[in-house]
Amino acid sequence: MTISDSTFAVGELTVEVHPSEQAAGSAAADFAAATIGAAVRDRGAARVVVATGNSQLAFVHALAGVDIPWDRVTVFHMDEYLGLDADHPASFRRWIRENVGISFSPARVEYIQPDRGDPEAECGRYEALLREAPLDLTCMGVGENGHLAFNEPGAADFADERWARVIELTPESRRQQVNEGHFPDPQSVPPAAISLTIPALLSSRTVQVVVPELRKAPAIARALNGPVDNSCPASILQRHGHARLFLDQQSSSQVAWPATT
Structure with missing residues (x-):
């Protein structure tokens, strides 16, 4: 069954499918x-977490065509x-700098900096920055194995007390980076890598998840049709x-959709 231009719920999660x-x-x-604009109107500023990677490029490029008060936004x-x-072609800091920092000139961009010294100390520093005030929006994707950020299947902790930690990448995640042309x-x-934890990502007042492409279809099917557990971290979105x-049509192609929407 193919669904296009539809909006419906899976559990508590709102799902949109586009052509x-x-x-x-x-x-x-x-x-x-709309989310950032409302935060700026209500509180004078917005705090936004932005994912990197090929799957986010269509979204980030589309931001150039909408009205956002970037001078009030911390990224x-x-x-x-x-x-x-930080200047390596595969660095996520470089991705954010080139696609968000230079393109939109937000008021502030806070970078994870593992090369500052002790990675555990850097996790603590970045977590403190995140906790300074509530986050308004998390813009993220889903990995081919269902990970969120680098919270990997079998290891992701839905109740983690930490907001940033050092995580070992699975072979599947490392292979995805190769297939995307980064290595x-x-x-x-x-x-x-240092990664935000799932409680950090989901602490935002609003969370949006953009997942295009056929290669993500198995993970999306598992996230929406399977049980909520850490064998597919993205299932927590339910x-x-x-x-x-x-x-899009490709990423949604393996989901067992409801009979009516």
Whole structure:
């Protein structure tokens, strides 16, 4: 069954299915603009967590066409490899700098900096920044194995007391980075990263999840049709009424949809 241009609920999660990656990205950009605009009107500023990666490019590019008061926005990101220079082509800091910092000139961008010294100390520093005030919006994706940020299947802790920690990447996550063109082979992918935890990501007043492409279809099917457990970290989204999932036809193609919408 194929569903297009539909909005419905799976558990507490709102799901939108759009005809294409570009349409899903545009809808997500409109949603983000409305959310950020409301935060600035209500509280004078907005605090936003932004995911990196190829799957987020249509969304981020669409942000150029919407009205956002970037001069009132502080941006955080979700993860960064240990042992990777900030100017490396695969660095998430570089992605955020080029696609958000330079493109939109937000008031502030807070970077995870594993090269400052002790990674555990950096986790604590970044967590303190995140907890300074409530987060207004998390903009994230879902990994091919169902991870959120780098919270991996079997290891993700839905009740983690920490908001940032060092995480060991699974072989599947390392292979995804190779397949996306960021590294020449799995051995070149750093084995660990600092990542925001799932409670940190879901602490935002609003969470939007943008997941296009056929390669994400198995993870989305498991997240929406399977049980809520950490074998598929993205399944926790079923329990969050303040989250909205934006899919395209390809990423939604393996979901067992309800008979009516």
